[in-house]
Amino acid sequence: MIRKIITIDEEKCTGCGACANACHEGAIGMVNGKAKLLRDDYCDGLGDCLPACPADAISFTEREAACYDAKAVEAAGGHSGGSKIGNWPVQIKLAPISAPYFSNADLLIAADCTAYAHANFHNSFMANRITLIGCPKLDMVDYSEKLAAIFSSNEINSITVARMEVPCCGGIEYAVKRAIEASGKDIALRVMVISINGQILY
Structure with a gap:
């Protein structure tokens, strides 16, 4: 029609x-x-x-x-939420160092498992944020260098880290903290931890 x-x-x-x-x-x-x-x-x-x-x-x-x-x-979840993805690609290893969507962005840097553990992940975490994801254990890579380059090359308003409560997930939090330090910038950081049954612990 x-x-x-x-x-x-x-x-x-x-x-x-x-x-x-x-x-x-x-x-x-x-x-x-x-x-x-x-x-x-x-x-x-x-x-x-x-x-x-x-x-x-x-x-x-x-x-x-x-x-x-x-x-x-x-x-599909429209009107009540729907996909909140605002950029592509989202994998840290694949993300560009500089892109228009990074300008004055609020970043979400999330461990892979968080989106599967927390049922309302798009609305709770991704809405109005640029999303980057990775698994510090399985990817076998230090994200801090790539993230530091992104932070240095763009004006980032804030960073939210979403990680699981399991110890191995601490790697992504550590990488972000190292990257902020290496960038030489004072970027507001919030770390949110999700339990293995999907609850936001803090």
Whole structure:
């Protein structure tokens, strides 16, 4: 059917992720540092994302598009949350040193297992944050050098570390603390610990 739906100008898009955060339906995601309309049937055409875009990269257009599917949106967690991912890739080893979404960002640096342990991880931790993940035990790498480069190259507002209560997860907390020190910057840090049954301990 022909209906009103958003269009994203990739040339204008700065990759800040504001539109993805503003989209309650989860229709917009960040792909390779740019906002992208992931599914026509998730876009309700109301345009909550338009005023959120500081680069004026989003507009309405009338074109052939799938009907808005409210049931599919609800089933995927839209309106009640939905995906809060604001950047890609999220793996620390794959993340770029510098990207537009890092500018004045609040970072979440999370151990892999946290997202599986805590049922509401997207809303509790990822919302309005740029996410980086890793496993200090399985990846067998010292993240501190890569993280220090990210912190040094970008203006980071704050860092939240999400880790499990198990001892091996202390590696990611330690790496972040070392990276902040190596960057020479005074970045606010909060460490949140999740139990193996999914509760936030502190």
